[in-house]
Structure formats: C-alpha cells, structure tokens
Amino acid sequence: MHTNGESPDIIKQVRALRPAHGGTCFSLVDGRPLFISGAIPEELVDVRVDSRRSKVSYGSVINILEPSDRRVAHIWPEAAASGVGGADLGHVALEYQREWKTEVIKDQLARVGGTNTLERVVGAVGESALQVHPASDPRGLNWRTRVDFEVSPARRLAMKKENSNELIEIETMPLAVEPILELGMLGDTPWKQYLRPGKKVRIVAPGDGGRRVVIGNQVFNGANRRVSDRADWQVRARGTVEKFSVAASGFWQAHVSAPADLVELVLDGARVEEGDVVIELYAGAGLFTKFLGRELGPRGAIVSIEGSKEAVGYARENLRGVEVDRDLRAGRVNSKSIMRAWSDLGERPRTIVLDPPRSGAGKDVIGALAAVGASRVVLVSCDPAAGARDLAGLFDAGYELEAFTALDLFPQTHHVEIVSVLTRK
Numbered sequence: 419m420h421t422n423g424e425s426p427d428i429i430k431q432v433r434a435l436r437p438a439h440g441g442t443c444f445s446l447v448d449g450r451p452l453f454i455s456g457a458i459p460e461e462l463v464d465v466r467v468d469s470r471r472s473k474v475s476y477g478s479v480i481n482i483l484e485p486s487d488r489r490v491a492h493i494w495p496e497a498a499a500s501g502v503g504g505a506d507l508g509h510v511a512l513e514y515q516r517e518w519k520t521e522v523i524k525d526q527l528a529r530v531g532g533t534n535t536l537e538r539v540v541g542a543v544g545e546s547a548l549q550v551h552p553a554s555d556p557r558g559l560n561w562r563t564r565v566d567f568e569v570s571p572a573r574r575l576a577m578k579k580e581n582s583n584e585l586i587e588i589e590t591m592p593l594a595v596e597p598i599l600e601l602g603m604l605g606d607t608p609w610k611q612y613l614r615p616g617k618k619v620r621i622v623a624p625g626d627g628g629r630r631v632v633i634g635n636q637v638f639n640g641a642n643r644r645v646s647d648r649a650d651w652q653v654r655a656r657g658t659v660e661k662f663s664v665a666a667s668g669f670w671q672a673h674v675s676a677p678a679d680l681v682e683l684v685l686d687g688a689r690v691e692e693g694d695v696v697i698e699l700y701a702g703a704g705l706f707t708k709f710l711g712r713e714l715g716p717r718g719a720i721v722s723i724e725g726s727k728e729a730v731g732y733a734r735e736n737l738r739g740v741e742v743d744r745d746l747r748a749g750r751v752n753s754k755s756i757m758r759a760w761s762d763l764g765e766r767p768r769t770i771v772l773d774p775p776r777s778g779a780g781k782d783v784i785g786a787l788a789a790v791g792a793s794r795v796v797l798v799s800c801d802p803a804a805g806a807r808d809l810a811g812l813f814d815a816g817y818e819l820e821a822f823t824a825l826d827l828f829p830q831t832h833h834v835e836i837v838s839v840l841t842r843k
C-alpha cells in the first residue's frame with residue numbers, strides 16, 4: 419500500500435481487516451490504525467483520508483479493487499453518494515450485517531469490558547449467544563416508524579452529512595415505513611408552506627395510524643391540521659395488546675417490532691412473580707413498567723425513575739387501570755435516587771430493570787445496583803461499548819450472566835440492541 423504522490427489524502431491499495439465499532443472497517447497503514455467507511459472486511463480499496471486524530475485516521479472508500487462477495491448495491495444510493503449518515507452498512511448484505519455486529523460485540527466485550535468480560539460472557543452463555551438475531555419483523559427496509567430531518571434553506575427536508583453540519587436535501591428514505599413516505603414530504607412538497615429553514619422535523623407513524631408531523635414546536639396530523647403533541651401506539655406482547663400514549667416529539671423505539679420484542683425479552687429475564695418488588699430505571703413513558711405492573715399484580719410494587727418529566731406524565735396515564743402499587747418518579751437516575759427508591763420500598767427489590775441511554779449506566783449507577791443487591795438485573799444496552807462497560811461493572815459487583823440476546827433493531831446501520839440478564843451469586 420502507498421500514498422498517491424498527487425494528493426497526500428488518498429491512500430492506495432488498503433486491505434480492510436475487520437469490522438470496527440461505528441460501522442467502519444479497521445485497517446493498518448504503515449503500522450497506524452485507519453478506520454474506513456464504506457468498506458467490507460478483506461476488500462482491497464483506495465481510501466480518501468477524511469480526518470486524523472493523533473495516531474488514528476478516518477477515511478472513506480473511493481475505489482474498490484477487490485470487492486467482497488458480501489457487497490450489495492447500496493440500499494440508499496442518494497445517501498451513499500452525498501455522504502449522509504443513517505445507513506452506514508447499506509452496502510453490506512443483510513445477513514452479513516448481523517455477523518458484522520456479532521464480531522463488533524465480541525470485540526467490545528474484550529476491548530472495553532476487558533478480556534475477562536468476554537471470557538465470562540462466553541463461559542456463561544456460550545459463543546452462539548452472541549450472534550445477532552433479526553427482529554421478529556425481520557424486514558431490512560421500511561422499518562423506521564420515526565424519522566428526523568432538518569429544513570434546508572430551500573425549504574426542503576434534509577439530513578446532515580456524516581460528521582458535518584452540511585445539510586443535504588433528501589428525495590428518498592428507504593428505511594421509513596410506508597405511511598411516512600405516503601405523506602409526500604420529501605422533495606418538492608405541498609408541506610412546503612409549513613417548512614421554515616433551520617427547523618427540525620420529526621415524522622412519526624404509529625402502527626395503528628394517526629401519523630404525526632412535528633415541525634419545530636408545532637404538531638400536525640397527516641391531513642395538515644394542528645393537533646396536540648401526542649402519538650398513540652399499541653404493543654402486542656405476552657398474549658395481550660397494551661395501549662400507550664407518548665409525546666410525538668419524545669422517545670419511542672423506532673423499529674416496527676422493537677417495543678414488543680424488547681418487552682418479551684425483558685419480561686423473560688425479569689421473571690417477576692405476583693407480589694414481587696421491582697425498581698425500574700430510565701423508564702421512559704412506561705413501556706416495560708406497564709407490562710411489569712400487570713405481572714406484579716395488586717400485591718406487587720414497582721418504583722420507576724425517569725429523567726423526562728413529560729415522559730413520566732405519559733407513564734402515569736399509560737398505567738391507569740393497572741393494579742399494582744407504583745411510584746413513578748421524575749428525576750435523574752443516579753446512586754442517590756436509586757438508594758432513596760430502595761429505602762422508600764422498605765425491602766430489597768427482587769429485580770432491577772434498566773434501559774440506559776447510549777452512553778450506558780456508568781460507574782455511579784452500577785455501584786448503586788451493587789449496593790441494593792437485587793437477585794436479578796435486566797440490562798438493556800443500545801451500544802455494545804457501553805453495554806460491555808456496564809456488564810464488566812456488574813460482574814465486579816458479584817453478578818453472573820444468565821442470558822445474553824442481541825437483536826438487529828437497526829438494519830442497514832451499525833447499531834444493535836442487547837438484553838443481558840444477570841443474577842446475584
């Protein structure tokens with residue numbers, strides 16, 4: 419491999435070695451790490467260097483000299499050509515995307531959690547448990563029920579170029595569910611009169627209809643009429659259908675089957691029985707809380723903590739009619755709030771369920787979980803590096819792994835969801 423004499427920013431004949439966290443491939447050029455976007459392991463490519471940070475470089479494929487047989491035509495050519503993020507594995511065959519993410523999970527367990535963490539996971543559940551599974555609705559396209567855009571100076575929907583503030587106008591969006599696309603908001607659109615340059619736009623399509631378009635702080639229905647900031651969802655799990663209302667501008671799982679899939683995994687891991695006591699952290703609008711409450715029953719108790727007051731307001735509404743002793747709290751999830759919840763319960767919870775943000779739970783929260791000492795912990799991780807860090811902390815606190823499930827809830831991207839179930843020694 420060598421650097422082109424005409425431009426120091428082009429590196430010729432680079433061999434991509436292995437998948438790396440973040441949707442890139444790891445390579446070495448003159449002994450220095452190079453992370454390449456748009457490559458597949460074992461390919462020989464020419465690379466444009468986009469940035470350098472100390473001893474590490476980041477680049478993009480500009481020419482494929484030896485293509486992988488796992489390469490496919492990019493599912494979103496418009497985004498691939500303009501450098502828009504959101505489908506960083508769109509050039510990779512769907513089945514191999516899941517193998518790719520499996521390798522990244524192993525790498526992060528070893529690299530971030532420490533070698534012992536990977537060994538403990540494999541020793542407890544076997545290497546096959548690390549394999550990433552498709553969602554119960556395994557579609558690779560049209561799976562997003564929520565899509566975010568910004569408005570360009572020409573009053574069109576746009577997305578940012580990856581690692582940049584440059585806006586690229588978007589004409590297509592193959593990851594969005596059909597009801598979002600049917601609104602006709604991309605390109606030159608009748609919605610143009612509502613679009614103001616610089617505004618953020620979110621389009622939401624709950625499975626049972628009732629689409630919502632959030633433009634700045636205004637919310638519209640599918641017929642361009644102003645409505646309240648509210649979206650209604652139904653989740654079919656555990657043989658029943660539960661209804662949920664959330665802010666259209668707030669958080670809800672994006673994949674069509676993610677809410678139901680995660681509920682099933684969390685309840686399988688929590689193994690709550692009627693009358694148990696549970697603490698739930700980062701509880702959102704009550705997706706897990708409601709199903710847990712149904713299983714705990716009137717003799718059970720649950721304390722949940724969530725940072726968003728708005729989400730907690732919806733959670734209280736969503737749990738109406740559920741017979742369980744509950745205390746749904748708005749506030750920061752930290753050691754102080756966790757210890758207070760334990761104290762107010764008056765007894766040690768049998769199970770703790772936590773679904774932290776992408777950055778993970780962190781040392782402070784994991785330390786508090788260790789002090790509380792619940793017999794079961796169910797950890798939902800949406801980032802393998804943060805998940806590896808949190809798992810290592812729980813292992814150090816005396817927990818052992820009982821189950822580990824990785825779900826492909828973000829096809830065509832590097833993201834993956836992991837549910838880990840731990841028990842106290």
